[in-house]
Amino acid sequence: MDLPFLLAAVERGDDTTVLEHLAETSYGGVAGEDGVALLAAAAYAGRHEVVNRLVACVDPTRPWAGGVDPVDWAAANGAYWVLSALLSRENDPLRADSPHRRALRVAQAALDSGGGAVPPPAHRGIITDLEEKLGIDRTPDELMARALVHADPEHEDWLASLLRITWPESQERFDWARSVVERADSLERRRFGLDAVNFLGFGFNPDNEDEPPFTEEAVELLRPRLATEQDPYALRTVVAAFTGYCTREDLPAVLPHVDHPDPRVRHGVARAFPGLLDVRPDTLAVLLRLADDPYPAVRTSAFEALSRTSVDTPALRAVLAVHLADPAFDARLEAAAALALRGDERATPVLDEVRRGIRNRNSRGAGRLEDLHYQLRARAEGPAV
Known part of the structure; x- marks a missing residue:
């Protein structure tokens, strides 16, 4: 293991390089003092994915330098x-x-x-x-109080409370979250309640194989808020939750927000499009507009939606071809994938370039290329008889 090289990669936050090299290093090459030093450096730098990989080989209770x-x-x-x-x-x-x-x-x-x-x-x-x-x-109210100390939806205190409250899903927890939304006396409480409703939509209950029992209630709670919510964070949560609970026929209700000034609201709309195109083929032009969005995540989600539909037009291919040179790696890769799934050979150079950069399963784009391989094979085999 080249410790100085890996320490430098940790310092600059280059997790991909570290994980690629660790994948090619034997267990014994990581388990010694160098592994402990790398683990400590990754922890101090907050590189938790590297820490998670290293604890498979390094004793996480072994003291670091200075007896820490x-x-x-x-x-x-x-x-x-x-x-x-x-x-x-x-x-x-x-x-x-x-x-x-x-x-x-x-x-x-x-x-x-x-x-x-x-x-x-x-x-x-x-x-x-x-x-x-x-x-x-702890009660949901106690857990929410912890989240609201900082009242930062991006903070781990907020996330931990949400996860504890919403897993596993239950009618009782939904009723609590709905009450928080409906009675919220502050923006922070409304944001948290809406987040809880959203999280409950993708919770897992072994006794519920289909959809949460409160699905219709959630749609009724969220639908009017698509038109009335003014806070960008709360609105993008409403969009995400509504598209998770509603039927495909209800998805067009999010379309008024396709040009919202907050890119994360537009991102939520873009993520609804795989189902939207099934019920509203005429919305393709809207999706292609999102594919030219200045925010990379919006473009990427638009291209992902195009990878999941068989809709094909010259205008669609033209947009995809332009983004084969997209400066954002993920957007570029998804545009190439969408073209490849339509049998367009213009995608080949981009996919080959990504493939040449792959050293192992930890390399950037490796997982997506594997998924694309199975998608292409399924398209070639056609629908099952």
Whole structure:
């Protein structure tokens, strides 16, 4: 293992390079002192995906340089994703001396001390996750209160509370979330309630094989808010949740937001298009407009939608061909995939270029090319008789 090379990649945040090299390194080449040093560097830099890969080979409880305990450091510093990776190999969190119990004590002590780091550490999110694993119950109101301390939907405290409240899905939890939305006396509470409704839509309940029992209630709650919600974050949540719950025939209700000034609202509309084209083929022109959106994620989702439909026109192919030179890697790859699925050889040079850059399954684009291979084979074989 070339430790200086990998440390430099960690420092610049290049996870792909690190993961590619680790995939080609033997277990023994990672398990020694160099592996511990790389694990520590990745944790300090917040590169949790690298940490998650390394803990398969490196003892996550082995002290770092200076005698630093990994679990204690992550819990004390509110490093939510790093701690999750460090604890991911522990199978018995309930034993008396488990690192989960220790991490909970450390995180609670750090929270009580009132540390003022910027950005705020995720001590509350860590406590929420650890309590769940240790069987400590909290009410939805308690969990929401934790999320609203920072009131940042991008913060781990917010996410951890949402996940704890909404899994597994249940009518009772939906009723709670609906009540939060309908009675919200602040923007923050409304955002959180809408997020909970959205998360409940893709929760998993082993006894519910089809759709949540509250699907129609969710559509009734969300439909009027497509027209009235003014906050961009809340609106994109409404769009995402509505498209998740509604029938294909209801999807056109999101179309008025196709030109919304917030790119993430437009992104939500773009993601509805695989179903939209099935019921409204005339909306293809709208999708092609989204394919030229200045925001890369919107373009990428538009091309993904085109990869999932058999609609084919000269105008469609012309847009895809232009984006074979898209500056965004994912958009460029999806445009090429959509062309390839239509038998257009103009996609070949782009796909070949991506393929040449692949070293192993951790390389950028590797998963998408594998998916495309199966899509092309399915198209060639035709529908099952």
